[in-house]
Each structure stands twice: as C-alpha cells, then as structure tokens.
Amino acid sequence: MQKTTSIVLNLIIINALVYVAQMIMDKTTGLTNYIALYSYQSENFKPYQLVTHMFAHDPGNFFHILFNMYALWMFGAVLERVWGPKKFLIFYLVCGLAAGIAQMFTMNINGSAVGASGAIMGLLAAFAYLFPDTKFYILPFPFPIKAKFMVAIYAAIDLFGGLHPGAADNIAHFAHLGGMVMGFILVIIWGKTNTKTF
Numbered sequence: 001m002q003k004t005t006s007i008v009l010n011l012i013i014i015n016a017l018v019y020v021a022q023m024i025m026d027k028t029t030g031l032t033n034y035i036a037l038y039s040y041q042s043e044n045f046k047p048y049q050l051v052t053h054m055f056a057h058d059p060g061n062f063f064h065i066l067f068n069m070y071a072l073w074m075f076g077a078v079l080e081r082v083w084g085p086k087k088f089l090i091f092y093l094v095c096g097l098a099a100g101i102a103q104m105f106t107m108n109i110n111g112s113a114v115g116a117s118g119a120i121m122g123l124l125a126a127f128a129y130l131f132p133d134t135k136f137y138i139l140p141f142p143f144p145i146k147a148k149f150m151v152a153i154y155a156a157i158d159l160f161g162g163l164h165p166g167a168a169d170n171i172a173h174f175a176h177l178g179g180m181v182m183g184f185i186l187v188i189i190w191g192k193t194n195t196k197t198f
Helices: 006-025 029-036 049-055 060-083 084-105 117-128 147-163 171-193
Strands: none
Touching: 006 029, 006 049, 006 084, 029 049, 049 084, 060 084, 060 117, 060 171, 084 117, 084 171, 117 147, 117 171, 147 171
16 A cells, blocks of 8 residues: 655645535535536536536536546555655646547537546556556456556557447546556656656
C-alpha cells in the first residue's frame, strides 16, 4: 500500500464532494446538466464545462467514480512523487482539458459527458511511458500484463469503440483517447526538456 500524495488526495476529495452534490441537487436544480460537457454545437455548451466535466461523474453509477478514483490514486500518487505537486496538477488538468476538447468535437449533439476518465487515461499513458514493464492484473486476462501493453489494449478498445459505438454505448471513447494522447505528448516533451525529472 502506498501513501496518498497531497494533490491526488485533494482531487479525490473534490470529485467525491461534487458527486455528493450531484446526488443531492440533481432532483432540484439539475446540477449535472450544468457541469457536464456538451458538444460545441449544442445550445447547452458552455466553455467552463471543459473543466467542470472532469470533476463530475454519473450519479447513477457509483462504480464510475469508484474506478476513476482508484486509478487516480494508483497511478497519480506515483507520478506526483516523480514530478512534484505543481507539475503533476498541471499534467492532470491539461490531460483533462485535452480529453474534453476531443470529446466536444466528436460527440453527438444531444449527448453529454462527465468523468475524470480522460485525465486518468493521461496518467496511465505517462505511467506506461515511465514504468513500461510494471505488471498488472486486469480482467479478463488470467496473467499479469505489462503497463506498456495495458495502455495499448485500452487505446485499441477506445479507438474501436469510438469508431464503432454500440447503441447502448455511453462511454466517452474519444475523451479517453484525447487524454491519453496528451499524456504521451507531455511526458515525452518533459523527458526531453528536463532529464533530471526522469
């Protein structure tokens, strides 16, 4: 077990507080409708949603926020120790913004998106770049998979899901890909400009 770092802990707290606020206020004010991200073509779109969507989650799906916060803790705490709090926060927010932009231009005009998944996919990409041979167990595979292969599998799943969405598919595949691509770009640039960090 690893200790939770300061920025990761605060991000988890913020996400949890927003989730509770959604559950309490959705029936009266429809909070989620204001902070979710909409297509740039939608009349419901507001620029601030590029930020707010990454701190909101589906209030009807507890596993959505649970999985995201677990992944944030697992990958984020390691990366925050590598980069320090300030650089980690910048990385997380930039990946989240990139995820929102990617989703905003590819989503259905009547759809909406919430979740920290795009930013977290950026963390996964950076982790796989820095620690490619770290092994994980992920379902349905009964054997450990290295981080570099795990991120490739997730990227392939999201690319296929984004290009061929099912009728009941409510996953923001292009947000995942946007966050992942930005994560790779940032970690590669930072690796070339500041070798001491790595």
